[in-house]
Amino acid sequence: MTITITAFESSPDRGQGLARDMPVRWALEEVGQRYHMRLLSFAAMKHDAHLARHPFGQIPTYEEGDLVLFESGAIVFHIAEHYPGLLPDEPYARARAIGWMFAALNTVEQPIVERDTATLVERDQPWFDARLSILDHRVRTRIGQLAARLGDADWLDGVFSAGDLLMIAVLRRLSGSGLLNDYPTLTAYISRGESRPAYQRAFADQLAVFTRGDSPTARP
Amino acid sequence: MTITITAFESSPDRGQGLARDMPVRWALEEVGQRYHMRLLSFAAMKHDAHLARHPFGQIPTYEEGDLVLFESGAIVFHIAEHYPGLLPDEPYARARAIGWMFAALNTVEQPIVERDTATLVERDQPWFDARLSILDHRVRTRIGQLAARLGDADWLDGVFSAGDLLMIAVLRRLSGSGLLNDYPTLTAYISRGESRPAYQRAFADQLAVFTRGDSPTARP
Numbered sequence: 001m002t003i004t005i006t007a008f009e010s011s012p013d014r015g016q017g018l019a020r021d022m023p024v025r026w027a028l029e030e031v032g033q034r035y036h037m038r039l040l041s042f043a044a045m046k047h048d049a050h051l052a053r054h055p056f057g058q059i060p061t062y063e064e065g066d067l068v069l070f071e072s073g074a075i076v077f078h079i080a081e082h083y084p085g086l087l088p089d090e091p092y093a094r095a096r097a098i099g100w101m102f103a104a105l106n107t108v109e110q111p112i113v114e115r116d117t118a119t120l121v122e123r124d125q126p127w128f129d130a131r132l133s134i135l136d137h138r139v140r141t142r143i144g145q146l147a148a149r150l151g152d153a154d155w156l157d158g159v160f161s162a163g164d165l166l167m168i169a170v171l172r173r174l175s176g177s178g179l180l181n182d183y184p185t186l187t188a189y190i191s192r193g194e195s196r197p198a199y200q201r202a203f204a205d206q207l208a209v210f211t212r213g214d215s216p217t218a219r220p
Numbered sequence: 221m222t223i224t225i226t227a228f229e230s231s232p233d234r235g236q237g238l239a240r241d242m243p244v245r246w247a248l249e250e251v252g253q254r255y256h257m258r259l260l261s262f263a264a265m266k267h268d269a270h271l272a273r274h275p276f277g278q279i280p281t282y283e284e285g286d287l288v289l290f291e292s293g294a295i296v297f298h299i300a301e302h303y304p305g306l307l308p309d310e311p312y313a314r315a316r317a318i319g320w321m322f323a324a325l326n327t328v329e330q331p332i333v334e335r336d337t338a339t340l341v342e343r344d345q346p347w348f349d350a351r352l353s354i355l356d357h358r359v360r361t362r363i364g365q366l367a368a369r370l371g372d373a374d375w376l377d378g379v380f381s382a383g384d385l386l387m388i389a390v391l392r393r394l395s396g397s398g399l400l401n402d403y404p405t406l407t408a409y410i411s412r413g414e415s416r417p418a419y420q421r422a423f424a425d426q427l428a429v430f431t432r433g434d435s436p437t438a439r440p
Contacts, residue, residue, distance in 0.1 A: 055369035056327055056362065067312045073326055074319035092287045099294035105326040106293055107276055114334050121354075127347035134341075142276065149275035 002036060003028065004063040005075075006053070007209065009039040015210030016175070017203045020072040021060040023169040025205060027076045027162065029198035031083035039209065073105045073166060080162040087161055100156050100163025108146060109170045111138040116173060139179055143171070147183045154192060168193035222256060223248065224283040225295075226273070227429065229259040235430030236395070237423045240292040241280040243389040245425060247296045247382065249418035251303035259429065293325045293386060300382040307381055320376050320383025328366060329390045331358040336393060359399055363391070367403045374412060388413035 005028075007021035021037075028035050044050060046057045053061040054070040061068060062075040069075050077098070080086035087094050115135040122128050146167075150156060155164045171190050174180050180187050193199055225248075227241035241257075248255050264270060266277045273281040274290040281288065282295040289295050297318070300306035307314050335355040342348050366387075370376060375384045391410050394400050400407050413419055 051365075051368075056323070056365050058327075067315060069315055069319050071319050071322040071327060073322035074315070077318060077322070078315050095287060095289055095294070095298050098297060099289050099291050102291040102293035102297070102325065103276070105322065106291060106329070107278075109326070110330065110333055113330055114337075117334075122351075125347070125350070127345070127351070130345070131342075131347070145276050148271075 001065045003033060004036045004038055006038045006040055006050070006059045006061045007206065008059060009041045009044075009209075011206070011210040015207040017206050018173055019059065019206070022202060022206055023072050023166055024060050024062065024075050024079070025202035026165055026169070026199050027079045027086060029201045030165070030196070031079055031085045033079070033083060037209075073101060076162050076166060077101060086165065088159060093158060096157050097161035097163045100161065101166050104163065104166035104170045108142055108167065109173075111135065111142055112170060112173050115139055115177070136177075136179060139174070139177075140182070143174070143179065143183055143186060147186050150185055150189060152185065154189075160193075160196075164189075164193060221285045223253060224256045224258055226258045226260055226270070226279045226281045227426065228279060229261045229264075229429075231426070231430040235427040237426050238393055239279065239426070242422060242426055243292050243386055244280050244282065244295050244299070245422035246385055246389070246419050247299045247306060249422045250385070250416070251299055251305045253299070253303060257429075293321060296382050296386060297321060306385065308379060313378060316377050317381035317383045320381065321386050324383065324386040324390045328362055328387065329393075331355065331362055332390060332393050335359055335397070356397075356399060359394070359397075360402070363394075363399065363403055363406060367406050370405055370409060372405065374409075380413075380416075384409075384413060 005021060005024055008019055011019065013019060025035075040050060040059060045054075045059065050061075051057055053063070053068050056070070058070070060072055060075060061070045062078065063069075069078055076086075087097050115132070115138075118128070118131055118135055122131065155161065156167060157163065168190050171180070171186060172194075175190075180190075194203070225241060225244055228239055231239065233239060245255075260270060260279060265274075265279065270281075271277055273283070273288050276290070278290070280292055280295060281290045282298065283289075289298055296306075307317050335352070335358075338348070338351055338355055342351065375381065376387060377383065388410050391400070391406060392414075395410075400410075414423070
């Protein structure tokens with residue numbers, strides 16, 4: 001069945017792979033599924049046709065036959081549940097891997113997105129510097145706890161899972177912030193994810209949207 | 221198998237049911253599973269014994285035999301996957317319900333938690349009023365989109381699911397903010413959730429921790 005996902009027509013991050021289609025592309029590459037892209041302008045994302053797919057007018061969406069899904073975490077979970085390679089078979093290990101998916105998106109991402117939003121929309125406000133130091137402290141607390149749990153392990157819970165995929169996608173939002181400098185095990189963890197062939201294929205494909213400005217179809 | 225969850229020993233919200241044990245209690249009541257509570261002081265939450273269960277030193281956790289889970293979304297998902305009543309059987313409807321779980325925790329909760337955090341820790345800052353109006357606008361945008369999708373329906377996608385459970389738990393954080401006043405269909409949606417017998421049992425049990433100050437064990 002043909003899989004179609006949506007992404008930004010023009011990359012807001014200049015192809016750094018920080019948009020939310022990236023974890024979905026990465027997951028599809030990990031499980032070896034072909035997919036088609038539908039690229040949307042910011043205006044098209046707010047049109048009724050797209051709001052029918054995504055009530056919050058965002059990307060990505062996932063279409064497969066009559067199934068329409070939105071929300072990157074849910075799409076990655078759907079892929080992980082239907083194709084082998086992203087969740088362990090053993091029930092308790094599987095439950096813990098799903099736990100890391102929610103932890104990435106609900107607990108670790110929260111202060112990181114708050115910091116991202118501040119740097120985007122509050123940079124010119126008189127309070128920006130004071131708030132940034134509060135936000136940096138909050139991010140450090142969270143990623144420090146994550147680093148303590150990861151320790152020297154390669155992945156969060158044994159083998160690579162959709163939990164690592166989402167966690168690495170969330171942590172990558174901190175690149176350029178300097179906040180990861182004190183956590184070498186986390187930068188190594190991110191690099192470990194980025195060096196996976198599936199990640200590299202997904203990254204190249206999202207970058208091509210920015211550099212070529214046309215509509216690539218992902219490789220098999 | 222005995223299920224044990226953790227919660228705050230002394231309720232920070234004075235028993236309003238806004239702590240994250242509430243959706244877990246509610247889910248367990250919906251599927252008719254007994255559970256035991258382990259109540260923790262704020263100090264105990266940062267001890268190694270609890271950090272072994274929850275790397276971010278928060279509540280709730282879920283223990284069932286050798287399985288230890290943290291992250292309320294993951295725990296609700298685990299309950300929904302293992303006991304009937306919280307996810308549809310039809311595969312596409314099930315995937316969409318899981319989509320609403322992620323949407324609640326990753327998309328709708330983000331601006332609501334950011335607003336909560338500001339009212340808790342930035343209230344005395346000189347920028348508080350200016351920021352609050354930015355945050356209110358952001359929350360209104362998100363819940364307006366949610367209201368548009370919900371329309372006049374009882375639940376987000378047909379029958380009540382774990383997606384509604386988490387969405388209602390997230391929206392309840394806005395009680396007292398006044399922000400829900402313009403969205404009567406959302407307040408009706410919240411009330412619809414709160415009037416479910418399972419919700420009411422869960423609410424009474426978390427309230428009892430605050431009013432009685434002892435350690436109740438939830439009813440079957």
